[in-house]
Amino acid sequence: MTNERPEIKKSVERQFSQTAANYRRSRVHAAGEDLARMVAEARLSGGEWMLDAGCGAGHTALAFAPHVAEVTAFDLSAEMLAQVEALAQERGLANVRTRRGDVEALPFADGEFDRVVSRYSAHHWPHPEGALTEIRRVLKAGGRFLLSDIVSFDSYICDTYLQTIELLRDPSHVRDHTVAQWVAMFEAAGFAAEVIFEWRVPLDFDDWVARMLTPADNVAMLRKFLTEAPIEVQDALAIQADHDFSLRGALISGRKLLE
Numbered sequence: 001m002t003n004e005r006p007e008i009k010k011s012v013e014r015q016f017s018q019t020a021a022n023y024r025r026s027r028v029h030a031a032g033e034d035l036a037r038m039v040a041e042a043r044l045s046g047g048e049w050m051l052d053a054g055c056g057a058g059h060t061a062l063a064f065a066p067h068v069a070e071v072t073a074f075d076l077s078a079e080m081l082a083q084v085e086a087l088a089q090e091r092g093l094a095n096v097r098t099r100r101g102d103v104e105a106l107p108f109a110d111g112e113f114d115r116v117v118s119r120y121s122a123h124h125w126p127h128p129e130g131a132l133t134e135i136r137r138v139l140k141a142g143g144r145f146l147l148s149d150i151v152s153f154d155s156y157i158c159d160t161y162l163q164t165i166e167l168l169r170d171p172s173h174v175r176d177h178t179v180a181q182w183v184a185m186f187e188a189a190g191f192a193a194e195v196i197f198e199w200r201v202p203l204d205f206d207d208w209v210a211r212m213l214t215p216a217d218n219v220a221m222l223r224k225f226l227t228e229a230p231i232e233v234q235d236a237l238a239i240q241a242d243h244d245f246s247l248r249g250a251l252i253s254g255r256k257l258l259e
Contacts, residue, residue, distance in 0.1 A: 033199055034148045034251050035063050038117060041146060041196055041253060044068060048114035053103045053135060054121025058084030058096070060148075064117065065093045072113075073098045074106070104130040111140045119148040123166070123176050132189035136256055145191060145254040150201065150247045152176040158236040162247075165225055168218045169209055179250050191254030198250045205243040 038060070042048075048068040052061035055073035057080055065071050065088070073084045073096060081098040088096040101107050103118075104127055116135050125131045135145050152159045152175075159178075166173040177185075179195055186193035205226075209219050226243045237245040 032201070032249075034119070034197075034249055035060065037197065037251060038119065038146050038148055039063055039067060041251070042067075042115050042117070042144065044115070049112065050115045050117065051106075051108070051113045051135075051138065053106070053116055053118040053131070054124070055084060055098075056080050056119075056121065058087050060117055060119040061096055062087055062091060062093060064115075065096050068095070068115070070095045070097065072108075074101060074103070076100065076102060104134060106134045106138050108138045110137055111143075112138050114140055114143050116143070116145045117148075118146075120150070122147060122149045124172055124174055126174055128177070129185055129189065132185055132191070132254075136190050136254075139256045141256060141258060143256045145186075145256070146196075146251065147182065147254070148249065148251045149182075150176045151182070151198070151250040152178045153236055153248070154178055154180070155232065155236065157230060158233050161225070161229060161233045162237070165222055168222050168225070169214050170212045176247075179252070182250070182252050186252065186254045189254075190257050190259070192257055194253045194255075196251040196253050198248060200238070201247045201249045202238075203245055203247065205245070 042064070044067045046067060046069070050064055050068045050071040052058075052064070052071060052073050055061050055075045058073050061071045061073040061084060073081065075081055075084075078100055081100055084096065084098050099107065103121075103125060116139055122128060122131070139145065152162050162176055163173075166176060179198070183193045183195065209222065214222070223243055226237075226239050226245065229237070229239060233239070237247070239245045
Protein backbone atom coordinates (compact mmCIF):
# COMPACT_ATOMS: atom_id res chain seq x y z
CA MET A 1 0.00 0.00 0.00
CA THR A 2 1.39 3.38 -0.91
CA ASN A 3 1.27 6.54 1.19
CA GLU A 4 0.04 8.59 -1.75
CA ARG A 5 -3.23 10.46 -1.31
CA PRO A 6 -5.18 10.11 -4.58
CA GLU A 7 -7.36 13.07 -5.52
CA ILE A 8 -10.57 11.13 -4.81
CA LYS A 9 -9.51 10.63 -1.19
CA LYS A 10 -8.75 14.31 -0.82
CA SER A 11 -12.21 14.97 -2.24
CA VAL A 12 -13.81 12.61 0.29
CA GLU A 13 -11.96 14.23 3.17
CA ARG A 14 -12.77 17.75 1.99
CA GLN A 15 -16.43 17.04 1.25
CA PHE A 16 -17.21 15.34 4.53
CA SER A 17 -15.18 17.73 6.63
CA GLN A 18 -17.50 20.49 5.35
CA THR A 19 -20.68 18.52 6.03
CA ALA A 20 -19.83 16.59 9.21
CA ALA A 21 -22.44 18.31 11.40
CA ASN A 22 -25.14 17.59 8.79
CA TYR A 23 -24.40 13.88 9.00
CA ARG A 24 -24.59 13.97 12.77
CA ARG A 25 -28.23 15.14 12.37
CA SER A 26 -29.10 12.94 9.39
CA ARG A 27 -32.14 10.73 9.95
CA VAL A 28 -30.99 8.37 7.21
CA HIS A 29 -27.70 7.70 9.02
CA ALA A 30 -28.93 7.85 12.61
CA ALA A 31 -31.65 5.24 12.08
CA GLY A 32 -32.86 2.76 9.47
CA GLU A 33 -33.95 -0.85 9.53
CA ASP A 34 -30.47 -2.03 8.62
CA LEU A 35 -28.84 -0.60 11.75
CA ALA A 36 -30.61 -2.81 14.29
CA ARG A 37 -30.25 -5.73 11.88
CA MET A 38 -26.49 -5.19 11.73
CA VAL A 39 -26.21 -5.37 15.51
CA ALA A 40 -28.29 -8.55 15.61
CA GLU A 41 -26.35 -10.21 12.77
CA ALA A 42 -23.00 -9.49 14.45
CA ARG A 43 -23.85 -12.19 17.03
CA LEU A 44 -22.13 -10.45 19.89
CA SER A 45 -21.27 -11.84 23.33
CA GLY A 46 -20.24 -8.50 24.85
CA GLY A 47 -16.49 -8.98 24.90
CA GLU A 48 -15.70 -8.13 21.30
CA TRP A 49 -13.24 -5.55 20.01
CA MET A 50 -14.81 -3.89 17.01
CA LEU A 51 -13.82 -1.57 14.17
CA ASP A 52 -16.22 0.74 12.31
CA ALA A 53 -14.44 1.39 8.99
CA GLY A 54 -15.48 4.72 7.47
CA CYS A 55 -17.56 5.64 10.50
CA GLY A 56 -18.76 9.08 9.43
CA ALA A 57 -20.51 10.83 12.31
CA GLY A 58 -20.46 7.61 14.32
CA HIS A 59 -24.08 6.44 14.35
CA THR A 60 -23.11 2.84 13.61
CA ALA A 61 -20.21 2.73 16.07
CA LEU A 62 -22.44 4.13 18.80
CA ALA A 63 -25.19 1.62 18.06
CA PHE A 64 -22.69 -1.18 18.66
CA ALA A 65 -20.91 0.36 21.65
CA PRO A 66 -23.35 -0.88 24.36
CA HIS A 67 -22.91 -4.45 23.09
CA VAL A 68 -19.09 -4.76 22.83
CA ALA A 69 -15.97 -4.24 24.94
CA GLU A 70 -14.64 -1.46 22.71
CA VAL A 71 -15.37 0.02 19.30
CA THR A 72 -12.87 2.00 17.24
CA ALA A 73 -14.49 4.61 15.01
CA PHE A 74 -12.20 5.06 12.00
CA ASP A 75 -12.53 7.74 9.33
CA LEU A 76 -10.57 9.92 6.91
CA SER A 77 -12.16 13.14 8.21
CA ALA A 78 -11.04 14.65 11.52
CA GLU A 79 -14.24 16.69 11.60
CA MET A 80 -16.35 13.53 11.38
CA LEU A 81 -14.36 11.99 14.24
CA ALA A 82 -15.07 15.09 16.32
CA GLN A 83 -18.78 14.41 15.78
CA VAL A 84 -18.27 10.83 16.98
CA GLU A 85 -16.58 12.01 20.16
CA ALA A 86 -19.31 14.57 20.86
CA LEU A 87 -22.10 12.04 20.38
CA ALA A 88 -20.34 9.43 22.52
CA GLN A 89 -19.95 11.96 25.31
CA GLU A 90 -23.61 12.97 25.03
CA ARG A 91 -24.69 9.34 25.37
CA GLY A 92 -22.25 8.50 28.15
CA LEU A 93 -20.39 5.89 26.10
CA ALA A 94 -16.85 5.48 27.43
CA ASN A 95 -15.80 2.54 25.22
CA VAL A 96 -15.65 4.43 21.91
CA ARG A 97 -12.25 5.54 20.63
CA THR A 98 -11.49 7.36 17.39
CA ARG A 99 -8.68 6.94 14.90
CA ARG A 100 -8.05 8.81 11.69
CA GLY A 101 -6.88 7.11 8.52
CA ASP A 102 -7.53 5.34 5.24
CA VAL A 103 -9.52 2.07 5.02
CA GLU A 104 -7.17 0.92 2.28
CA ALA A 105 -4.19 1.09 4.68
CA LEU A 106 -5.53 0.25 8.13
CA PRO A 107 -3.06 1.15 10.94
CA PHE A 108 -3.93 -1.90 13.03
CA ALA A 109 -2.26 -5.21 13.77
CA ASP A 110 -3.17 -8.46 12.08
CA GLY A 111 -6.13 -10.10 13.83
CA GLU A 112 -6.78 -7.12 16.13
CA PHE A 113 -10.58 -7.13 15.86
CA ASP A 114 -13.37 -9.64 16.42
CA ARG A 115 -15.79 -7.75 14.17
CA VAL A 116 -15.53 -5.05 11.51
CA VAL A 117 -18.52 -3.10 10.24
CA SER A 118 -19.02 -0.41 7.62
CA ARG A 119 -22.21 1.47 6.79
CA TYR A 120 -22.85 3.96 3.96
CA SER A 121 -19.13 4.41 3.38
CA ALA A 122 -17.96 1.86 0.83
CA HIS A 123 -19.30 3.72 -2.22
CA HIS A 124 -16.49 6.25 -1.52
CA TRP A 125 -13.70 3.65 -1.61
CA PRO A 126 -11.54 4.06 -4.76
CA HIS A 127 -10.16 0.51 -4.42
CA PRO A 128 -12.71 -1.64 -2.55
CA GLU A 129 -10.73 -4.80 -3.19
CA GLY A 130 -7.79 -3.30 -1.29
CA ALA A 131 -10.04 -2.20 1.56
CA LEU A 132 -11.54 -5.69 1.84
CA THR A 133 -8.07 -7.23 1.93
CA GLU A 134 -7.10 -4.88 4.77
CA ILE A 135 -10.33 -5.58 6.65
CA ARG A 136 -9.72 -9.32 6.38
CA ARG A 137 -6.17 -8.83 7.65
CA VAL A 138 -7.22 -7.04 10.85
CA LEU A 139 -9.95 -9.58 11.63
CA LYS A 140 -9.30 -12.52 13.90
CA ALA A 141 -9.69 -16.02 12.48
CA GLY A 142 -13.39 -16.65 12.00
CA GLY A 143 -14.17 -12.96 12.52
CA ARG A 144 -16.96 -11.29 10.58
CA PHE A 145 -17.29 -8.19 8.45
CA LEU A 146 -20.72 -6.61 8.01
CA LEU A 147 -21.18 -4.17 5.13
CA SER A 148 -24.30 -2.05 4.71
CA ASP A 149 -24.38 0.23 1.69
CA ILE A 150 -26.35 1.55 -1.24
CA VAL A 151 -26.23 -0.90 -4.14
CA SER A 152 -26.77 -0.46 -7.85
CA PHE A 153 -28.88 -2.22 -10.46
CA ASP A 154 -28.08 -4.95 -12.95
CA SER A 155 -29.83 -2.83 -15.60
CA TYR A 156 -27.23 -0.73 -17.45
CA ILE A 157 -29.53 2.26 -17.87
CA CYS A 158 -30.57 2.27 -14.20
CA ASP A 159 -26.95 1.90 -13.13
CA THR A 160 -25.89 4.79 -15.37
CA TYR A 161 -28.58 7.08 -13.99
CA LEU A 162 -27.79 6.12 -10.41
CA GLN A 163 -24.06 6.80 -10.70
CA THR A 164 -24.78 10.09 -12.49
CA ILE A 165 -27.10 11.51 -9.85
CA GLU A 166 -24.83 10.31 -7.06
CA LEU A 167 -21.86 12.11 -8.60
CA LEU A 168 -23.80 15.28 -9.37
CA ARG A 169 -24.85 15.45 -5.75
CA ASP A 170 -21.49 14.44 -4.24
CA PRO A 171 -18.17 14.78 -6.12
CA SER A 172 -16.51 12.34 -3.73
CA HIS A 173 -18.79 9.50 -4.85
CA VAL A 174 -16.94 6.60 -6.50
CA ARG A 175 -19.48 3.86 -7.25
CA ASP A 176 -22.52 2.03 -5.95
CA HIS A 177 -21.70 -1.59 -6.75
CA THR A 178 -24.30 -4.28 -7.40
CA VAL A 179 -24.93 -7.01 -4.85
CA ALA A 180 -23.32 -9.57 -7.16
CA GLN A 181 -20.21 -7.40 -7.50
CA TRP A 182 -19.89 -7.09 -3.72
CA VAL A 183 -20.28 -10.84 -3.23
CA ALA A 184 -17.58 -11.48 -5.84
CA MET A 185 -15.21 -8.98 -4.17
CA PHE A 186 -15.87 -10.49 -0.73
CA GLU A 187 -15.06 -13.97 -1.98
CA ALA A 188 -11.94 -12.82 -3.87
CA ALA A 189 -10.67 -11.21 -0.64
CA GLY A 190 -11.08 -14.43 1.36
CA PHE A 191 -14.54 -14.11 2.90
CA ALA A 192 -17.48 -16.48 2.85
CA ALA A 193 -20.16 -14.00 1.75
CA GLU A 194 -23.85 -14.00 2.57
CA VAL A 195 -26.48 -11.44 1.55
CA ILE A 196 -28.49 -10.87 4.74
CA PHE A 197 -31.24 -8.67 3.35
CA GLU A 198 -32.08 -5.82 0.99
CA TRP A 199 -34.33 -2.83 1.59
CA ARG A 200 -35.43 0.53 0.25
CA VAL A 201 -33.88 3.78 1.49
CA PRO A 202 -36.44 6.58 0.98
CA LEU A 203 -34.89 10.01 0.41
CA ASP A 204 -36.31 13.49 0.74
CA PHE A 205 -34.71 15.28 -2.21
CA ASP A 206 -34.30 18.66 -0.51
CA ASP A 207 -32.73 17.09 2.58
CA TRP A 208 -30.54 14.83 0.43
CA VAL A 209 -28.90 17.73 -1.44
CA ALA A 210 -28.79 20.08 1.57
CA ARG A 211 -26.93 17.49 3.65
CA MET A 212 -24.11 17.42 1.08
CA LEU A 213 -24.18 21.19 0.36
CA THR A 214 -24.74 20.41 -3.32
CA PRO A 215 -24.27 23.55 -5.48
CA ALA A 216 -27.44 25.11 -6.90
CA ASP A 217 -26.47 24.39 -10.52
CA ASN A 218 -26.07 20.70 -9.71
CA VAL A 219 -29.36 20.66 -7.81
CA ALA A 220 -31.07 22.04 -10.93
CA MET A 221 -29.46 19.34 -13.08
CA LEU A 222 -30.52 16.67 -10.60
CA ARG A 223 -34.12 17.83 -10.76
CA LYS A 224 -33.96 17.74 -14.56
CA PHE A 225 -32.41 14.26 -14.60
CA LEU A 226 -35.05 12.90 -12.24
CA THR A 227 -37.93 14.59 -14.09
CA GLU A 228 -36.81 13.34 -17.50
CA ALA A 229 -35.67 9.86 -16.44
CA PRO A 230 -36.89 6.94 -18.57
CA ILE A 231 -39.81 4.94 -17.19
CA GLU A 232 -37.47 2.07 -16.25
CA VAL A 233 -35.40 4.42 -14.09
CA GLN A 234 -38.46 6.13 -12.62
CA ASP A 235 -39.76 2.73 -11.52
CA ALA A 236 -36.40 1.54 -10.18
CA LEU A 237 -35.87 4.71 -8.12
CA ALA A 238 -39.57 5.23 -7.28
CA ILE A 239 -39.22 8.87 -8.39
CA GLN A 240 -42.02 11.15 -7.16
CA ALA A 241 -43.36 14.39 -8.64
CA ASP A 242 -41.53 16.41 -5.95
CA HIS A 243 -38.28 14.57 -6.85
CA ASP A 244 -38.24 12.47 -3.69
CA PHE A 245 -37.05 8.96 -4.56
CA SER A 246 -35.56 5.84 -3.01
CA LEU A 247 -32.33 3.91 -3.31
CA ARG A 248 -31.61 0.23 -2.72
CA GLY A 249 -29.60 -0.90 0.28
CA ALA A 250 -28.02 -4.27 1.01
CA LEU A 251 -26.49 -5.82 4.11
CA ILE A 252 -23.74 -8.33 3.33
CA SER A 253 -21.90 -10.49 5.83
CA GLY A 254 -18.44 -11.90 5.28
CA ARG A 255 -16.82 -14.53 7.51
CA LYS A 256 -13.02 -14.62 7.36
CA LEU A 257 -11.89 -17.89 5.86
CA LEU A 258 -8.70 -19.57 7.01
CA GLU A 259 -5.89 -19.57 4.46
